[in-house]
Structures are given as C-alpha cells and as structure tokens.
Amino acid sequence: MRMFKAGATRPANKPLRRGFIGNSTFALGAILLGCTEPVDSSLASAQPDTVVTTATPAALANGRTVLERARAFAAALSDKQRSDLLRPYSLANASRWHTYPQWGMGRRGRIGLRLETLSPSQWQHLDALLAAATGSGKGQGYEELQQHLNADDFLRQIGKDQRYGRGDFYVAFLGEPSDTGLWQLQFGGHHFALSNTYREGILIGATPSFRGIEPVFPFEFNGVMHAxxxxxxxxxxxxxxxxxxxxxxxxxxxxxxxxxxxxxxxxxxxxxxxxxxxxxxxxxxxxxxxxxxxxxxxxxxxxxxxxxxxxxxxxxxxxxxxxxxxxxxxxxxxxxxxxxxxxxxxxxxxxxxxxxxxxxxxxxxxxxxxxxxxxxx
Structure with a gap:
C-alpha cells in the first residue's frame, strides 16, 4: 500500500517447559529463536511444538536486562502514562502495528503510550530499554532505530507535515513484564514496527519486524548524516x-x-x-x-x-x-x-x-x- 498525501485524512540454561499462548499449546523451546544444533530437515515445515531447543546464557542474561529496564521505565511514568503503556496481551493487540504515521490511521491506530508525553528523564529510561532489546551493530538495531526517529523528525523539520516526528511513535507493554509470564514489547510509528515477545524472561519471537524509510537518500539531521x-x-x-x-x-x-x-x-x-x-x-x-x-x-x-x-x-x-x-x-x-x-x-x-x-x-x-x-x- 502506498503512503497517503501530506495533510490527507485516512480513516538458567535448561530445557524449557510447556506453556500456553492463546488457545494453542506449544513447547516454549520450539518457538525460541534458534538452536545450537542444525534443525532436522524433516522438521522444516512442522509446527513449533515439534522443535526443542534451549536458550543460551547470553540470551537469558539479555532477557533479564530487558525485564529490569522495562520495569524501570514503567516505574518512571505517571499513573496516567502507565495506564496507557500497560495493555492486555492478545493477538488483536499484538497485531496493532502499521507502516503509516499514527495520524493517518484513523480508528485502527496503535495502542500504548504516545512518546510526545515523555519527559527527558523518561526518554532516558525508554532509550535504555530499547538499547537492551535491539542490536549493537553499526547501522543496525538501536542505532538504526534512532535513525528512523531522526528521519521522522527530519520530515517535520523541512516542513513536510508538522504531525511527523518521534512524538507520534508509541510504546506498549502487552501483558505485565515478568520473568514467569508472557508479555510483548511493542514499539512503532511511521515506517517502523518492533514486536518482541518474551516468555519466562526469554525472547520467543521478534517478528513481525517492519522497516521502511523516507527519504531513501542519505540526509543530514542535527549535523549527522543518516541512511x-x-x-x-x-x-x-x-x-x-x-x-x-x-x-x-x-x-x-x-x-x-x-x-x-x-x-x-x-x-x-x-x-x-x-x-x-x-x-x-x-x-x-x-x-x-x-x-x-x-x-x-x-x-x-x-x-x-x-x-x-x-x-x-x-x-x-x-x-x-x-x-x-x-x-x-x-x-x-x-x-x-x-x-x-x-x-x-x-x-x-x-x-x-x-x-x-x-x-x-x-x-x-x-x-x-x-x-x-x-x-x-
């Protein structure tokens, strides 16, 4: 689907236990991110509950860090902000991501906490959380996420539409962050969607993950080039x-x-x-x-x-x-x-x-x- 015109309105390292998501039973290790041994080709098209794997110590440590920073971010919010942030876990809520800016989505908009409400100190807590949940490589992960926010600020700065900008991005916790339950870190806005799902403190899914960008050419923002x-x-x-x-x-x-x-x-x-x-x-x-x-x-x-x-x-x-x-x-x-x-x-x-x-x-x-x-x- 193409973008709308500016100004237009558009409506511990151990085998994992069994658990439940929605109405389906699965082996938690089955839908974990990968395995330390190659997957048997006979399992290539099988449902997740047929594949067993374990998390690495590093992945477990990352899950703990994400959880700590998620809790710290939530604790830094006002009661109203925290109410906006915390939403029930469901597929209906998890699928509330899109490619458009929030202001172009009508009633089917994102859920969660609008980032324009954050104070500088609250932004610091959110940045720390996003840094833990994303990659550290140059031009990837956290650095790429920041460039996307800068791209939307750039569109606003050059007068494309004053509704662009990082303030139009949203963050939501679907389910309460926990090392025993199920929850998702959802973050997104124009041309960006991050969907990290955690179970028992372990990342069990990082998709859908959407990335788009405009401008496609390198651009300068606040004295730094971005692409x-x-x-x-x-x-x-x-x-x-x-x-x-x-x-x-x-x-x-x-x-x-x-x-x-x-x-x-x-x-x-x-x-x-x-x-x-x-x-x-x-x-x-x-x-x-x-x-x-x-x-x-x-x-x-x-x-x-x-x-x-x-x-x-x-x-x-x-x-x-x-x-x-x-x-x-x-x-x-x-x-x-x-x-x-x-x-x-x-x-x-x-x-x-x-x-x-x-x-x-x-x-x-x-x-x-x-x-x-x-x-x-």
Missing part, C-alpha cells in the same frame, strides 16, 4: 547482482507489487508455495551474500538472540528460496525481492514516491513459527 535502510538495500542489490542470466530467470517472479505481501493484517497467511531460485544451487559466495541480507534484518535484535536466529536460518538455508520482480537495481516503484525459507520470510518493495521524487523501501521480516511468539489466536 537507515542503506545496509539492507546494499545487501539485496549485491545478492541480485551476483546472479547470472540463467539464475536471474529462475529467480524472477511475475506480477506487480505495490507493497509487501505479508504486511499489516496478513498474520499467519504465508503463501503455500515458495517461488524463485533455491539457495542450494547458489555458489558459496552467493550464499554468503544471502546470509548478509538475512543478517541485515536479524541483527536488529539484541546480539545474543540474533545469533540464535541466524543459526536457525543458516541451518535451513538449503531449503530457502530467493525471488524478485521488476528491476534488480531496486530503484523503481514496484521493484520487489523476497527470501522465503522453512521459517524465514523477508520482503522488500520499492513503494511509490510520496514526500520526495524517489520511490522508497518497505521491508518486512517475519517468522513462520515465531511471529508474535507463536500466538495464532
């Missing part, structure tokens, strides 16, 4: 450029794409058939380029859990496919690329120009087992 989506787009372009003519024809899919397929409201509806070229027939160098694309999304998660995700996706790489439509340069409206594996789903599409003359990217990372921590209803 939030450049690492991901460069990685995609390098992968597609590596394909020879025959591989490119095998990877090409037909049809027109106005946005990502698995966008907001498309939960648990992954296409049944994979398309494109299988990673199994790519060269070692090309598979490294493919892993670089995957890492550009996965490393938005905290470092310990990103390593677990990457281990699982790498173990499934032979069954993963790459496809694209339009131009491999990813420079024209409708240019599209997809990575589709037994667990992994990543898409990027060039959306129509809106605030500037160039099309801009919309990108989504989903997981066929761990979206919303495995919650399906």
């Amino acid at each position: 939030p989506q450049k690492p991901a787009m460069d990685a995609f372009r390098a992968l597609l450029a590596s394909l020879d003519n025959g591989q490119r024809e095998s990877a090409r899919i037909h049809g027109k794409f106005s946005d990502v397929v698995m966008g907001p409201g498309r939960d648990w509806s992954f296409p049944a058939n994979s398309e494109g070229i299988a990673a199994a027939v790519l060269s070692d160098q090309q598979r490294d380029l493919l892993l670089a694309v995957i890492a550009a999304y996965v490393h938005d998660v905290d470092d310990a859990n990103a390593a677990l995700f990457m281990a699982r996706y790498q173990s499934e790489l032979a069954q993963t496919r790459v496809s694209f439509a339009g131009s491999p340069s990813l420079s024209r409206t409708g240019d599209y690329v997809r990575i589709d594996g037994p667990s992994l789903w990543i898409e990027l599409v060039m959306d129509s120009p809106y605030n500037f003359s160039q099309p801009h990217p919309h990108g989504i990372w989903r997981d066929k087992h761990t979206d919303y921590g495995g919650t399906r209803s």
Whole structure:
C-alpha cells in the first residue's frame, strides 16, 4: 500500500517447559529463536511444538536486562502514562502495528503510550530499554532505530507535515513484564514496527519486524548524516547482482507489487508455495551474500538472540528460496525481492514516491513459527 498525501485524512540454561499462548499449546523451546544444533530437515515445515531447543546464557542474561529496564521505565511514568503503556496481551493487540504515521490511521491506530508525553528523564529510561532489546551493530538495531526517529523528525523539520516526528511513535507493554509470564514489547510509528515477545524472561519471537524509510537518500539531521535502510538495500542489490542470466530467470517472479505481501493484517497467511531460485544451487559466495541480507534484518535484535536466529536460518538455508520482480537495481516503484525459507520470510518493495521524487523501501521480516511468539489466536 502506498503512503497517503501530506495533510490527507485516512480513516538458567535448561530445557524449557510447556506453556500456553492463546488457545494453542506449544513447547516454549520450539518457538525460541534458534538452536545450537542444525534443525532436522524433516522438521522444516512442522509446527513449533515439534522443535526443542534451549536458550543460551547470553540470551537469558539479555532477557533479564530487558525485564529490569522495562520495569524501570514503567516505574518512571505517571499513573496516567502507565495506564496507557500497560495493555492486555492478545493477538488483536499484538497485531496493532502499521507502516503509516499514527495520524493517518484513523480508528485502527496503535495502542500504548504516545512518546510526545515523555519527559527527558523518561526518554532516558525508554532509550535504555530499547538499547537492551535491539542490536549493537553499526547501522543496525538501536542505532538504526534512532535513525528512523531522526528521519521522522527530519520530515517535520523541512516542513513536510508538522504531525511527523518521534512524538507520534508509541510504546506498549502487552501483558505485565515478568520473568514467569508472557508479555510483548511493542514499539512503532511511521515506517517502523518492533514486536518482541518474551516468555519466562526469554525472547520467543521478534517478528513481525517492519522497516521502511523516507527519504531513501542519505540526509543530514542535527549535523549527522543518516541512511537507515542503506545496509539492507546494499545487501539485496549485491545478492541480485551476483546472479547470472540463467539464475536471474529462475529467480524472477511475475506480477506487480505495490507493497509487501505479508504486511499489516496478513498474520499467519504465508503463501503455500515458495517461488524463485533455491539457495542450494547458489555458489558459496552467493550464499554468503544471502546470509548478509538475512543478517541485515536479524541483527536488529539484541546480539545474543540474533545469533540464535541466524543459526536457525543458516541451518535451513538449503531449503530457502530467493525471488524478485521488476528491476534488480531496486530503484523503481514496484521493484520487489523476497527470501522465503522453512521459517524465514523477508520482503522488500520499492513503494511509490510520496514526500520526495524517489520511490522508497518497505521491508518486512517475519517468522513462520515465531511471529508474535507463536500466538495464532
């Protein structure tokens, strides 16, 4: 879907125990981020409760840090702010993310605490929480998140619309942060969605994770240059450029794409058939380029859990496919690329120009087992 016009109105390291999310029973380790051993190929399309794994000490430590900082942030709020922040855990609430600014969403807007209400000290607590929940790499994770906030402030600063800006972003805790229960850290706004689900103090899902950006070109804000989506787009372009003519024809899919397929409201509806070229027939160098694309999304998660995700996706790489439509340069409206594996789903599409003359990217990372921590209803 394309953006609306400015000013328009639009409506301890041990095996994990069994538990419940919604109406489904699952083995908690099954929907954890990955495993220390490769996943048996016979389990590639199985439901999460057939896969058993454990969390690493580093991932457990990160869960404790996130919990401590979540509690500290909540304690720093007023009663009214805390009431806005804390919401019940449900799929209906967890799926309240989008690509649009809040002011363009009408009654289907985000839930939670609007960031314009935060004091400087409350912002410090939120930043500490977000830093713990996201990756530490250059241009990824926490640094990328800050660049996204700066991008929206930049749109406001140059007069695109005064309703843009980090004040229009929201944070919510779905369920009370706990080391025994289930809760989700939800953070998002224009072109950004973070959905980290925790169970028994462990991250059990970090998707859906949406990233878009406008402007697509590097921009200066407060004396610093920013280019939030450049690492991901460069990685995609390098992968597609590596394909020879025959591989490119095998990877090409037909049809027109106005946005990502698995966008907001498309939960648990992954296409049944994979398309494109299988990673199994790519060269070692090309598979490294493919892993670089995957890492550009996965490393938005905290470092310990990103390593677990990457281990699982790498173990499934032979069954993963790459496809694209339009131009491999990813420079024209409708240019599209997809990575589709037994667990992994990543898409990027060039959306129509809106605030500037160039099309801009919309990108989504989903997981066929761990979206919303495995919650399906």
